[in-house]
Amino acid sequence: MADLLRTGLYDLHLRLGAKIVPFAGYEMPVQYPMGVLKEHLHTRAAAGLFDVSHMGQVILRAPSGRAVDAAVALEALVPVDLVGLAEARQRYGMFTNAAGGILDDLMVANRGDHLFVVVNAACKAADIAHMRAHLPLEVSEITDRALLALQGPAAEAALGRLVPGVAAMRFMDAGIFGWNGVPLWVSRSGYTGEDGFEISLPDAVAVAFAEALLAMPEVAPIGLGARDSLRLEAGLCLYGHDIDTTTSPVEASLSWAIQKARRAGGARAGGFPGAARILRELAEGPARRRVGLAPDGRAPMREGVEIFAAPEGGAPIGVISSGGFGPSINAPMAMAYLPRDIAEGATVYGEVRGKRLAARVAPLPFQPTTFKR
Numbered sequence: 611m612a613d614l615l616r617t618g619l620y621d622l623h624l625r626l627g628a629k630i631v632p633f634a635g636y637e638m639p640v641q642y643p644m645g646v647l648k649e650h651l652h653t654r655a656a657a658g659l660f661d662v663s664h665m666g667q668v669i670l671r672a673p674s675g676r677a678v679d680a681a682v683a684l685e686a687l688v689p690v691d692l693v694g695l696a697e698a699r700q701r702y703g704m705f706t707n708a709a710g711g712i713l714d715d716l717m718v719a720n721r722g723d724h725l726f727v728v729v730n731a732a733c734k735a736a737d738i739a740h741m742r743a744h745l746p747l748e749v750s751e752i753t754d755r756a757l758l759a760l761q762g763p764a765a766e767a768a769l770g771r772l773v774p775g776v777a778a779m780r781f782m783d784a785g786i787f788g789w790n791g792v793p794l795w796v797s798r799s800g801y802t803g804e805d806g807f808e809i810s811l812p813d814a815v816a817v818a819f820a821e822a823l824l825a826m827p828e829v830a831p832i833g834l835g836a837r838d839s840l841r842l843e844a845g846l847c848l849y850g851h852d853i854d855t856t857t858s859p860v861e862a863s864l865s866w867a868i869q870k871a872r873r874a875g876g877a878r879a880g881g882f883p884g885a886a887r888i889l890r891e892l893a894e895g896p897a898r899r900r901v902g903l904a905p906d907g908r909a910p911m912r913e914g915v916e917i918f919a920a921p922e923g924g925a926p927i928g929v930i931s932s933g934g935f936g937p938s939i940n941a942p943m944a945m946a947y948l949p950r951d952i953a954e955g956a957t958v959y960g961e962v963r964g965k966r967l968a969a970r971v972a973p974l975p976f977q978p979t980t981f982k983r
Contacts, residue, residue, distance in 0.1 A: 646836050654763075724794065
């Protein structure tokens with residue numbers, strides 16, 4: 611792991627007994643002594659603390675010093691309404707390419723005089739270069755702040771002990787709070803389907819803040835293993851697996867993230883890379899779409915498993931993009947790209963080690979979300 615980077619919480623992970631693995635160019639904790647299954651269930655029942663400092667944090671500023679002008683510029687790269695994003699609010703979006711594929715997915719917060727953008731770790735260098743090449747904005751990567759995620763039904767109470775005021779936030783709010791005189795950039799969001807928060811804070815205090823949370827009985831450290839099973843139960847995409855440069859937002863069942871203003875007939879329709887394909891698919895439907903699968907029995911169907919329409923013969927009709935076992939639903943689960951005419955409830959077949967096993971096309975998410983609306 612000689613060439614890999616470490617977050618500022620690396621030594622804390624070791625003290626907590628983490629198993630470290632390479633991920634997106636970093637040495638990251640995949641699990642702690644509790645184990646992936648118990649970490650997953652603890653997050654659903656109480657609160658889990660995740661180190662997501664490997665992700666990219668970026669500030670976009672317009673020469674005017676107004677966030678709305680930065681939003682106008684950024685809309686040239688995303689099919690999302692950012693001009694209509696209110697101050698102290700955050701929105702999910704994606705960078706698209708000329709073919710209508712997804713370069714990365716991201717979060718954008720309106721902070722009054724600038725935009726705060728969070729991108730995926732594996733894509734951050736390319737994303738920052740992309741923004742610098744195409745935006746008439748000051749694009750500043752933040753390299754001296756950690757990023758933590760606190761997720762689960764006890765997250766509000768736990769964070770509220772350290773940061774009074776966060777309980778008043780609702781899903782996708784974003785604000786600045788103080789802790790021991792230090793500014794915390796807090797959003798009420800996450801990647802588990804649970805209520806929770808993401809907290810950007812200076813590297814110098816990140817370990818102390820994490821330790822203060824972990825001293826609470828309801829908070830436990832959670833690794834990448836449970837993070838993956840939690841997001842899959844919540845039906846959330848992982849870049850490079852469920853979405854990539856070959857998948858459009860419409861195929862990926864992310865049409866909900868394309869607001870009316872950017873659609874045909876909207877105030878600022880189109881004007882983003884791949885608009886012709888994306889607007890056509892919004893109007894006519896895509897040839898394929900991301901769906902949930904509930905395999906029969908107990909055996910998971912993993913990423914790359916080919917899907918067939920019949921128990922024997924025929925060519926593959928799709929492939930699984932993510933799959934595993936869901937501890938909360940106590941059953942295997944998967945997401946796959948299938949032809950759009952295959953209805954929810956239909957039976958398809960995944961070929962696992964030469965045998966075709968039945969799976970039902972299921973609604974997403976597998977586990978109900980608990981966001982605070």
